[in-house]
Amino acid sequence: MVATDELQLYLLRADGLTRCRWDGKSDRVEALNSALDGEVLREVAQDPFNPNHLYAATLTELHISEDGGASWKWVPSGGVDYRDIWAMEVHPTRPDEIYVGTLPAAVYVSENGGRSFRELSGFRKLPDYGKWTFPPAPHTAHIRSFALDARFPDEIIVGIEEGGIARSRDRGESWEDISGPQSPGAYPEYNDPAGIKPYQMGQHEDGRVYRDVHWVLRHPNKIKKLYATTGIGSYVSDDDGKSWTKAEYGMGRAYAIPIAIHRDAPDRIFLGAAENGPTSWLGHRTVRAGPYNTIKFSPDTSEKLGGAKTGILRSDDAGETWRRLNNGLPSSYPHMTCGFALHPQDRDTVCVSYTDGSIYASNDAGESWRKLDVTVPKMYGIRLIASD
Numbered sequence: 001m002v003a004t005d006e007l008q009l010y011l012l013r014a015d016g017l018t019r020c021r022w023d024g025k026s027d028r029v030e031a032l033n034s035a036l037d038g039e040v041l042r043e044v045a046q047d048p049f050n051p052n053h054l055y056a057a058t059l060t061e062l063h064i065s066e067d068g069g070a071s072w073k074w075v076p077s078g079g080v081d082y083r084d085i086w087a088m089e090v091h092p093t094r095p096d097e098i099y100v101g102t103l104p105a106a107v108y109v110s111e112n113g114g115r116s117f118r119e120l121s122g123f124r125k126l127p128d129y130g131k132w133t134f135p136p137a138p139h140t141a142h143i144r145s146f147a148l149d150a151r152f153p154d155e156i157i158v159g160i161e162e163g164g165i166a167r168s169r170d171r172g173e174s175w176e177d178i179s180g181p182q183s184p185g186a187y188p189e190y191n192d193p194a195g196i197k198p199y200q201m202g203q204h205e206d207g208r209v210y211r212d213v214h215w216v217l218r219h220p221n222k223i224k225k226l227y228a229t230t231g232i233g234s235y236v237s238d239d240d241g242k243s244w245t246k247a248e249y250g251m252g253r254a255y256a257i258p259i260a261i262h263r264d265a266p267d268r269i270f271l272g273a274a275e276n277g278p279t280s281w282l283g284h285r286t287v288r289a290g291p292y293n294t295i296k297f298s299p300d301t302s303e304k305l306g307g308a309k310t311g312i313l314r315s316d317d318a319g320e321t322w323r324r325l326n327n328g329l330p331s332s333y334p335h336m337t338c339g340f341a342l343h344p345q346d347r348d349t350v351c352v353s354y355t356d357g358s359i360y361a362s363n364d365a366g367e368s369w370r371k372l373d374v375t376v377p378k379m380y381g382i383r384l385i386a387s388d
Contacts, residue, residue, distance in 0.1 A: 008032075008069060009341070009351070011359075011374070012041035012381035014284065014293070017056060019069045020374060022384075024349055025363060029374035035072050036063060040290065043088040044069075044383045049095050051387055055114060057088035057100065062114040068387045079117035080108050086161075086291065089146035093153045101143020105132060105160055109172060120172030123158075128177060131187035132163035132211075136295050137195025144291070147216040151223065159213035162202070165228060165241060178241025180208035187211065209235045209244040214257045214291075219318065220266040227269070227319065229256035234271060236319045249313050249322035251275055257291070260340035264347040267318040268365065272337035272352065275309035282307045282334040283355045284378055292338045292355050292380055307334020312352055314366050328369030329360055341384035353382040 009029060011018040016037045021030040040059035047053035054065040056072065060083040063072045082102040091097035096113040106124060108117040123129075132141035147157035156168045157178075164179030164186070179186070186208060188200035202211050212231035219225035226237040228244070233254035235244040249271075256273040274281070278294040285296035309332040312325045335356040343349035348365040357375040359382060362368060 006387050007343070008385045008387050009374075010044045010069065010383040010385065011353075011357075011376050011379060012044060012339075012383070013376055014040050014286070014290070014378035014380055017041050017044065017072075018376055022372070024343055024346065027361075027370055027373050029359075029372050031374065033070065035069070041380055042085055042291075043381070044385075045088065045090045046385050047090060047095075048092055051385075054385075055088065055090060055098060057085050059083075059085055061085075062088070062098075062100070064114060075114045077110070077114055077117055079110075079119070081119070082106055084142070084288075086142045087145050087158075089148050091153075092148055092150040099146050099148070099156065101146065101158060103134075103140055103142030105129070105141045105143055105163060107143060107156070107158060107172060120156075120168070122168070122173055123166065123175050126166060126175050126177055128163070128187065131191070132160060133188055133191050133199075134162055134289075135199050135201075136289050136298065137199075138193035139191050139195075139199070140193075144213060145215045147218055147226075149218050157216055157218075157226075159216040159228060160211075161214060162212040162231075164211050165209055165213055165216055165226075167241065178237075179211070180205075180237075180242070180244045183208055204232060204246055207243045209237070210246075215259050217259055217261060220261060220263045222266075222318070225318065227259055227261075229259050229271070229273075231255050231277065234259065234273070234319075247319055247322065249273070250324070251311060252309075253277060255308075258337060258339045258352075260342055260350070262342045262347040262350075265365070267316060268347075269315040269319055270340050270342075270350060270352075270366065271313045271315070271322070272340070273311055273313065274336055275311075275332070276301070276305045276307070278336075280305040280307055280309075281336045281355070283336070290380065292336055302334065306332070308336045309333070310335065310337050310354070312337065312366070325366045325369070327367065328362075328371075330354075330358075338379055339381040339383075341382045343384060344386045351382055351384060353379055355379050 009020040087101035145159040210230040
């Protein structure tokens with residue numbers, strides 16, 4: 001079914017937010033307004049109880065819109081002690097409940113629409129918390145993603161970069177590590193915040209998800225099936241996180257970030273992955289690492305390696321097999337992909353964005369693509385929302 005509601009296309013940038021109108025079919029995109037200028041956008045999410053009520057998380061603040069993104073106002077978000085926000089998620093079944101994840105790795109919840117938060121402090125009591133790491137010194141881990149599910153309203157799953165995956169089944173009171181079997185080799189032997197000793201990159205271990213987790217999803221129908229994307233590829237669990245299997249899709253390092261599943265096509269998965277890691281990606285560099293950029297102090301290997309060499313893949317059998325999508329998409333693109341946007345009511349319409357600001361759309365589930373006529377620099381993500 002194709003929706004008749006107007007589609008709002010939100011472009012998350014390193015220096016603001018752009019709201020556009022798109023009909024879901026043509027190449028034409030109409031820019032409506034820009035907002036939050038100078039802010040590093042992390043997330044934009046729609047209130048499941050009010051389609052005109054939106055939340056936006058930036059690097060340090062939260063903002064809300066009551067008019068479908070036409071205007072925004074800042075909310076104090078008191079209680080968030082660490083103002084380095086990496087992830088935000090709106091609860092699918094409880095009004096005004098929002099989760100925020102930060103660097104250092106901490107989880108906060110608001111029950112009043114983002115005006116104030118409290119930390120779910122049990123999270124930092126996980127046994128391996130002190131071993132978590134991150135490549136750039138001082139090697140501080142952070143929350144990279146949330147997975148909330150209406151079928152399990154009291155469950156919170158978080159992906160930690162670099163710490164694996166953790167879950168709470170009691171609204172954040174207690175937590176368990178669901179990265180797979182315990183392993184003494186999962187984390188570095190040392191963590192030198194001064195950056196004098198070389199960073200110890202992890203390795204794949206059978207049964208475990210690689211510790212550098214970017215995105216976590218639950219299968220829409222198979223409730224024990226989880227997916228995770230990491231710095232060395234993608235992983236699947238068929239037993240609710242007790243064990244993990246690495247997916248193979250014919251790429252080198254297979255550095256994977258965005259992954260998307262439409263609820264009306266539950267076994268079809270879209271995945272964005274790169275042959276090379278972040279130091280090779282073309283694009284701007286900053287003093288802080290972000291979800292889609294590396295720090296300017298890291299060596300630049302883009303010329304030597306040819307950039308990210310990004311590919312877009314699709315599975316039609318819940319992750320058992322994969323094929324690379326072409327037919328209109330750039331091949332081995334030097335810029336990294338920074339997200340998918342699925343049409344909320346049309347399972348075959350999908351957009352994919354890259355960090356140089358280019359956006360491609362498909363109306364046949366990725367069989368063919370076309371470039372949309374909008375480009376903004378320093379892209380960090382894309383969201384497609386149906387408005388009233």
